[in-house]
Amino acid sequence: MKKTKAFRLGDLQLRIMKVLWEHPDATVADVLAALGPNADLAYTTIATMLRKMEERGLVAHRVDGRSFLYHAAVGEAEISHGMTSHLVDRLFEGSLADVVSHLLTTREVSRDELRELEKLIAAKKKQL
Numbered sequence: 001m002k003k004t005k006a007f008r009l010g011d012l013q014l015r016i017m018k019v020l021w022e023h024p025d026a027t028v029a030d031v032l033a034a035l036g037p038n039a040d041l042a043y044t045t046i047a048t049m050l051r052k053m054e055e056r057g058l059v060a061h062r063v064d065g066r067s068f069l070y071h072a073a074v075g076e077a078e079i080s081h082g083m084t085s086h087l088v089d090r091l092f093e094g095s096l097a098d099v100v101s102h103l104l105t106t107r108e109v110s111r112d113e114l115r116e117l118e119k120l121i122a123a124k125k126k127q128l
Contacts (some may be wrong), residue, residue: 007083009058013053016031019034020070027068028070029043032046050070051098058074060073
């Protein structure tokens with residue numbers, strides 16, 4: 001099985017990726033606007049972050065006139081899988097049971113969520 005690259009993203013990087021997943025071909029100004037007025041970030045901060053993210057292979061751009069239009073080069077599922085796998089491996093030594101136990105004891109869980117978890121477990125058991 002192919003090993004997925006585990007991208008580690010900071011908070012701002014993840015927020016930028018979410019913008020680009022929803023709005024491909026965004027300029028720096030578009031990304032800044034999508035982050036919202038409360039983001040308290042400078043245009044140059046977003047431009048620098050996009051350039052660094054491009055160097056890491058997370059985003060890419062194309063030129064349209066005088067504008068750089070950025071888009072995500074890595075899909076949401078790949079980022080989610082990589083970050084989740086990294087978390088499970090680092091904090092819980094790869095144990096899914098420990099992750100679930102931790103979440104069930106530290107978070108509020110509704111009956112509906114528990115039913116959904118039971119369905120997921122039952123479906124996985126059928127696959128084995």
